[in-house]
Amino acid sequence: MNDMVIKTNSIKAIKARRSMVELLLSNHPQDCLLCEKNSECELQKLAADMNIKSIKYTGEKSKFPKDTSSFSIIRDLDKCILCRRCVTMCNEVQTVGVLSPVNRGFHTVISPAFSSPMIETNCTFCGQCVAVCPTGALTEVNNTSKVWDALDNKDKVVIVQTAPAIRAALGEEFGLEPGTVVTGKMVAALRALGFNKVFDTDFAADLTIVEEASELIYRLEHGGRLPMLTSCCPGWIKFFEHDFSDLLDIPSTCKSPQQMFGAIAKTYLAEKVEIDPKNLVVVSVMPCLAKKYEAARPEMSRNGVPDIDIVISTRELSKMIKEAGIDFNSLDDEDFDNPLGESTGASVLFGTTGGVMEAALRTAYEYITKEELKDVNFEAVRGLEGIKKATVKIKDMDVNVAIASGLGNARKLLESIREGKVNYHMIEIMACPGGCVDGGGQPYMHENIDTLKKRMKALYKEDAGKTIRKSHENPFIKQLYEEFLGKPYGEKAHELLHTTYTKR
Numbered sequence: 284m285n286d287m288v289i290k291t292n293s294i295k296a297i298k299a300r301r302s303m304v305e306l307l308l309s310n311h312p313q314d315c316l317l318c319e320k321n322s323e324c325e326l327q328k329l330a331a332d333m334n335i336k337s338i339k340y341t342g343e344k345s346k347f348p349k350d351t352s353s354f355s356i357i358r359d360l361d362k363c364i365l366c367r368r369c370v371t372m373c374n375e376v377q378t379v380g381v382l383s384p385v386n387r388g389f390h391t392v393i394s395p396a397f398s399s400p401m402i403e404t405n406c407t408f409c410g411q412c413v414a415v416c417p418t419g420a421l422t423e424v425n426n427t428s429k430v431w432d433a434l435d436n437k438d439k440v441v442i443v444q445t446a447p448a449i450r451a452a453l454g455e456e457f458g459l460e461p462g463t464v465v466t467g468k469m470v471a472a473l474r475a476l477g478f479n480k481v482f483d484t485d486f487a488a489d490l491t492i493v494e495e496a497s498e499l500i501y502r503l504e505h506g507g508r509l510p511m512l513t514s515c516c517p518g519w520i521k522f523f524e525h526d527f528s529d530l531l532d533i534p535s536t537c538k539s540p541q542q543m544f545g546a547i548a549k550t551y552l553a554e555k556v557e558i559d560p561k562n563l564v565v566v567s568v569m570p571c572l573a574k575k576y577e578a579a580r581p582e583m584s585r586n587g588v589p590d591i592d593i594v595i596s597t598r599e600l601s602k603m604i605k606e607a608g609i610d611f612n613s614l615d616d617e618d619f620d621n622p623l624g625e626s627t628g629a630s631v632l633f634g635t636t637g638g639v640m641e642a643a644l645r646t647a648y649e650y651i652t653k654e655e656l657k658d659v660n661f662e663a664v665r666g667l668e669g670i671k672k673a674t675v676k677i678k679d680m681d682v683n684v685a686i687a688s689g690l691g692n693a694r695k696l697l698e699s700i701r702e703g704k705v706n707y708h709m710i711e712i713m714a715c716p717g718g719c720v721d722g723g724g725q726p727y728m729h730e731n732i733d734t735l736k737k738r739m740k741a742l743y744k745e746d747a748g749k750t751i752r753k754s755h756e757n758p759f760i761k762q763l764y765e766e767f768l769g770k771p772y773g774e775k776a777h778e779l780l781h782t783t784y785t786k787r
């Protein structure tokens with residue numbers, strides 16, 4: 284109504300707001316000290332902001348069984364405040380449709396259909412529902428105690444790899460500005476925690492590019508199926524296996540960098556340092572909850588030895604650093620160990636949407652033309668748009684590429700491929716909107732787009748500052764092929780670095 288005056292901070296409004304929060308708390312376990320979300324919970328903050336010291340409403344509380352069925356996500360619906368953010372994320376943004384409200388009134392619960400455990404659903408474990416959940420109702424599976432146990436076991440050698448997106452976000456957990464690159468401090472902290480060697484997933488991202496570019500060229504030269512889709516995101520792969528199983532021959536067969544790292548560590552590295560792979564524990568620090576699930580896929584182990592033993596998220600790493608009493612901000616920068624710690628500018632771009640494509644184009648260009656690529660910056664594939672398209676001239680060939688981030692956008696692209704409406708050579712897909720910088724295991728950023736942009740910018744800055752910016756020029760990758768793998772996309776590379784997909 285015109286001329287209406289609405290007071291949002293009157294005593295009456297403040298009291299009504301407080302009553303609403305009290306009502307939410309009256310049906311809440313109130314076990315904040317033991318909660319995974321302790322000190323990061325929006326409900327806890329709201330209660331503190333509203334100066335709530337006691338709850339006048341008493342009565343029955345909801346009681347639901349905890350869902351601990353998956354490797355990635357725990358559902359503790361006693362802590363759910365029915366805000367439905369996860370429902371919107373899963374249904375409207377990701378278009379996966381796992382979570383929805385079931386029952387009515389006091390018995391309402393957010394659940395998969397038929398109350399199925401998450402592991403039995405088509406959940407991709409992208410973790411985007413966890414990223415938006417304000418309370419401890421949806422959290423990651425916390426593997427930090429497994430890492431502590433491994434570090435405490437004198438019979439084991441424990442090594443760690445850190446994904447590209449971690450270095451652009453970990454600092455936020457220690458009060459640093461979003462976008463502060465903390466690579467050196469992160470390496471120092473991991474050493475202080477007791478890891479025997481600190482390696483870089485970026486090394487394996489370079490390896491992925493060499494294999495992926497070789498596969499693309501093979502498909503181009505041998506009339507293989509196009510477009511070729513990138514395969515480094517396990518959330519996207521599971522989505523694909525459920526919803527587009529008629530197109531199982533189009534994703535690249537390359538394993539993700541995490542898994543390539545594990546396969547190389549348990550073979551090449553184990554041989555080099557003369558250790559039984561059974562006594563080598565490989566820990567991954569990932570921005571991602573789907574990587575926990577990916578590491579547990581049966582095809583990701585050989586002779587009963589998994590390539591990756593434990594996966595923790597950026598958030599879990601920060602908890603370990605705090606638990607150990609390490610003063611993160613005053614650590615001096617340290618370098619990764621070699622041979623699996625050297626990387627190029629191309630590999631760090633894996634952390635953001637468009638980055639895998641840009642890295643692949645840098646290598647594919649030189650493989651195809653046999654000429655030096657002078658300007659390595661492919662601006663057309665950068666930026667936060669959900670779907671990006673570009674045509675890149677390689678020799679006399681127009682290479683059509685597309686990039687999608689967020690599974691809703693991926694669905695649109697895949698449907699156009701299925702209908703034969705588009706003509707792309709290569710497509711990059713990331714399950715999380717914006718890519719891994721916005722992964723489900725990253726510090727909570729409460730949908731702050733500015734934080735996301737700063738994380739992305741940090742990765743492009745890291746790339747620009749590197750002396751070597753093309754994956755195939757990484758000297759340790761060259762050495763790996765010379766000493767162990769033979770040629771790219773060759774027999775041994777296939778055995779260790781490639782995989783197959785399953786109709787689900």
Ligand code: SF4
Nearest residue numbers: 373406407409410412
């Ligand atoms: S992890 Fe992703 S796919 Fe699974 S329920 Fe959450 S938002 Fe949906």
Ligand code: SF4
Nearest residue numbers: 363364366367369416
């Ligand atoms: S986002 Fe969390 S609190 Fe909100 S409905 Fe989903 S599970 Fe419940």
Ligand code: SF4
Nearest residue numbers: 516518571715719722
């Ligand atoms: S985009 Fe990155 S963080 Fe998100 S599911 Fe894929 S690999 Fe994981």
